Amino acid sequence: MLQNFDIEWKIALIDSVGSNALLAAATILIIHTLGFYRPANKNYFYLLVWCVVISIIWTASVKFGLISLFEENESYKTFLMRSIPVRFDMAFLVIGCSVIMSMLWYNLEEKKYMETRKSDAEKLARDAELYKLRQQLQPHFLFNSLNSISALAGNQPEQARKMIQQLSDFLRGALKKEDYQLTTLSEELQHLQLYLDMEKMRFGHRLSTEINHDENSLQFLIPPMLLQPIVENAIKFGLYDTTDNITIRINAKTFDQYLEITVQNPFDPETSAPKHGTGFGLSSVQRRLYLLFARTDLVSTSVKENIFSTKVKIPRNDINDTYR
Amino acid sequence: MISTILIDDEPLARVIIKEYAEAFPQLTIVQECNDGFEGLKAIMQHKPQLIFLDVQMPKINGFEMLELIEEPPSVIFVTAFDEYAIKAFESHAIDYLLKPFSRERFNKAIEKFLEQSENSGPPVQSIPDSISLSPQQRQRVVVKTGGKIKIIPIDDIHYFEAADDYVRIHTKEGGFLKNRTMAHFEKSLDANIFVRTHRSFIVNVQQITRIDPYEKESWIAILKNGTQVSVSKSGHARLKQVLGL
Numbered sequence: 001m002l003q004n005f006d007i008e009w010k011i012a013l014i015d016s017v018g019s020n021a022l023l024a025a026a027t028i029l030i031i032h033t034l035g036f037y038r039p040a041n042k043n044y045f046y047l048l049v050w051c052v053v054i055s056i057i058w059t060a061s062v063k064f065g066l067i068s069l070f071e072e073n074e075s076y077k078t079f080l081m082r083s084i085p086v087r088f089d090m091a092f093l094v095i096g097c098s099v100i101m102s103m104l105w106y107n108l109e110e111k112k113y114m115e116t117r118k119s120d121a122e123k124l125a126r127d128a129e130l131y132k133l134r135q136q137l138q139p140h141f142l143f144n145s146l147n148s149i150s151a152l153a154g155n156q157p158e159q160a161r162k163m164i165q166q167l168s169d170f171l172r173g174a175l176k177k178e179d180y181q182l183t184t185l186s187e188e189l190q191h192l193q194l195y196l197d198m199e200k201m202r203f204g205h206r207l208s209t210e211i212n213h214d215e216n217s218l219q220f221l222i223p224p225m226l227l228q229p230i231v232e233n234a235i236k237f238g239l240y241d242t243t244d245n246i247t248i249r250i251n252a253k254t255f256d257q258y259l260e261i262t263v264q265n266p267f268d269p270e271t272s273a274p275k276h277g278t279g280f281g282l283s284s285v286q287r288r289l290y291l292l293f294a295r296t297d298l299v300s301t302s303v304k305e306n307i308f309s310t311k312v313k314i315p316r317n318d319i320n321d322t323y324r
Numbered sequence: 325m326i327s328t329i330l331i332d333d334e335p336l337a338r339v340i341i342k343e344y345a346e347a348f349p350q351l352t353i354v355q356e357c358n359d360g361f362e363g364l365k366a367i368m369q370h371k372p373q374l375i376f377l378d379v380q381m382p383k384i385n386g387f388e389m390l391e392l393i394e395e396p397p398s399v400i401f402v403t404a405f406d407e408y409a410i411k412a413f414e415s416h417a418i419d420y421l422l423k424p425f426s427r428e429r430f431n432k433a434i435e436k437f438l439e440q441s442e443n444s445g446p447p448v449q450s451i452p453d454s455i456s457l458s459p460q461q462r463q464r465v466v467v468k469t470g471g472k473i474k475i476i477p478i479d480d481i482h483y484f485e486a487a488d489d490y491v492r493i494h495t496k497e498g499g500f501l502k503n504r505t506m507a508h509f510e511k512s513l514d515a516n517i518f519v520r521t522h523r524s525f526i527v528n529v530q531q532i533t534r535i536d537p538y539e540k541e542s543w544i545a546i547l548k549n550g551t552q553v554s555v556s557k558s559g560h561a562r563l564k565q566v567l568g569l
Contacts, residue, residue, distance in 0.1 A: 139404075154339070
């Protein structure tokens with residue numbers, strides 16, 4: 001065909017290199033653009049228009065570029081003018097194909113990314129769930145209680161049965177409770193009592209408890225299992241920091257705007273650093289209250305002689321108003 | 325007869341060991357103890373061949389109690405700690421029983437003990453470090469002074485000094501000896517607070533007020549109470565790193 005038009009191979013080379021380079025640039029440009037912006041809702045009509053426009057621009061620039069280069073060569077000019085439709089078709093085909101391929105590739109990438117994100121989120125949720133479950137079950141407490149039951153089963157089967165009952169009630173209560181449903185203080189104290197009874201069974205005469213509350217406080221609504229970690233902390237702190245018998249005191253008092261619960265345990269000021277008190281248990285209580293009430297000042301600890309106190313304030317909220 | 329001592333702060337946990345132990349007439353339980361203090365006293369008094377030891381106990385834990393005994397008896401740990409934690413000190417004891425445990429598992433532990441004591445007299449065991457139990461660095465050091473046990477919070481320690489086979493722990497209340505190595509303390513304490521300044525010294529950096537040059541490639545650290553502690557070339561480099569110089 002080149003011979004027919006009587007065109008030098010040099011010109012043909014420049015023609016093909018120039019137009020192909022331009023075509024490659026156009027393709028790269030459009031692929032790159034698609035990386036940042038893809039039409040929403042699978043609106044492929046726009047893409048088609050795009051392809052046509054870019055092909056026209058390409059054909060035009062090839063035409064004018066080559067004509068200006070070889071103005072003297074009449075036979076080449078004829079060839080160029082005649083080949084314009086073919087060139088346009090070729091360009092449209094190449095650009096169209098690369099757009100389709102890059103769209104497919106980008107969609108696949110996006111899907112992959114979405115999937116990783118989804119599985120990451122699922123893993124996080126699962127971890128949180130597991131963590132919560134582990135918190136509720138408290139393996140150390142659970143295994144020690146089971147060991148006590150195993151010991152009781154030998155000589156005091158009635159006691160063993162009772163402890164199995166307590167443990168079941170405690171676990172059932174812990175699993176049932178949802179974070180967002182509030183519970184009354186009286187329910188919370190009942191649940192706590194199960195826990196305390198089992199701990200007393202384990203530690204025998206070393207542990208005693210004293211619970212005081214005013215009349216109004218029993219119907220006050222609080223987040224479920226809020227006191228559990230605080231009391232656990234107090235028992236652990238009290239029992240493992242002294243060798244004496246200890247009393248854990250729990251006090252609930254209603255005020256105008258809030259309910260105040262104080263948990264006290266003895267400790268040995270000589271051997272324990274004060275930082276002991278702000279353990280993991282307390283920070284989780286603080287976090288929960290912050291999420292519920294958006295306040296960071298609801299948990300406080302204090303030390304007086306050999307007594308460590310944790311004070312929790314629970315603001316009176318809308319639901320509590322009905323009990324006024 | 326094999327004299328045995330039970331050390332566990334939960335009475336019911338001792339009940340079950342006693343019950344299972346009845347199947348082995350050669351085991352004689354000479355005493356039951358509620359905590360490490362009682363345990364230590366009973367071990368000194370009775371010199372038992374075997375002890376059942378809980379880990380989590382009041383004031384001093386099972387490991388800390390063992391640290392205070394020059395020649396500890398054979399130990400079977402009895403604990404509710406999870407398996408991962410217990411693997412860390414598995415090699416240091418005859419066996420470990422995870423609460424709650426079956427009679428079969430208990431029998432296996434006793435048989436392991438009997439086997440070992442028949443074969444090689446008292447079994448070889450090393451004292452575990454309490455650090456292997458928890459990821460956090462240790463917060464206190466337990467020492468024996470006179471007949472008493474003293475718990476020293478690490479903040480009260482000024483510096484450690486090598487003293488033959490012992491380490492002398494210097495505090496504001498004076499010095500206490502402990503039968504451990506310098507390397508043990510260097511490893512188990514927070515390296516950002518306790519720095520090995522010299523072959524013979526580990527210093528609490530919070531106590532240092534000044535570091536003066538002494539001779540060529542040696543320095544002297546002066547503590548808040550005026551004590552002077554030697555600093556070697558490598559010790560000086562470590563100090564500089566910790567203090568951010």
